[in-house]
Amino acid sequence: MKRLFPPSPKLSAGVTALIGCGIIGGTALLPSLIKPAVAQNTPSLLEFRWDSDAGYRKLYFVQSSQRRSDRSEYYFMLRKKDRKTAILKLSITVPSYFDAKIRPEALSLCKMKLGGVLARSKCTEVLPAVFEVNEKQTAIEVFPDTPIPTGGTYAVVMNVFNPSQGGMFQFNALAQAPGDVPISGYLGSWLVDID
DSSP, X not given: OOXXXXXXXXXXXXXXXXXXXXXXXSSTTOGGGOOOOOXXXXXXXXXXOTTOOTTOOBOOEEESOOSXXXXXXXXXXXXXXXXXXXXXXXXXXXXXXXXXXXXXXXXXXXXXXXXXXXXXOEEEEEEOEEEEEOTTSOEEEEEESSOBOSSSEEEEEEEEXXXXXXXXXXXXXXXXXXXXXXXXEEEEEEEEEEO
């Protein structure tokens, strides 16, 4: 009987013998050929917080990769139910330990079409906006050319390389409504997980 591949030093002698004899066929058992699982494109359905309180509101987001140092695209979404007024200015606080380089040119503001089981969420229209990132990389300021209306789903899209260390990172959304008093109110938080 012809051997299809040389025995692997990682396999035990018994498994190598079974493969060589043709009892175990294929390459499904070789650990070196098994590909790691790829992160899902949606956040988890269950979220646990130690100090859950009434002041915390979970916001929906999509992240293309959860691996450390991997290129990832984040969609920080604001759905219709997440806001009661139009948004003149949006501020996103970034944790100080999120060690990814955020560049203003890698940010965009999109009108979104929410996905589901059979379709992914996608950007249907890029809206003109000015982005500012502070020097310490702890705040993103979004100034849309026209206020973001109350209807529909909108997202700040961020293209970055994930941090080199894993962990949970809480991004907070603060919005300023059009009016005489320029006060930003808390909309909610996106809780991002990096493996």
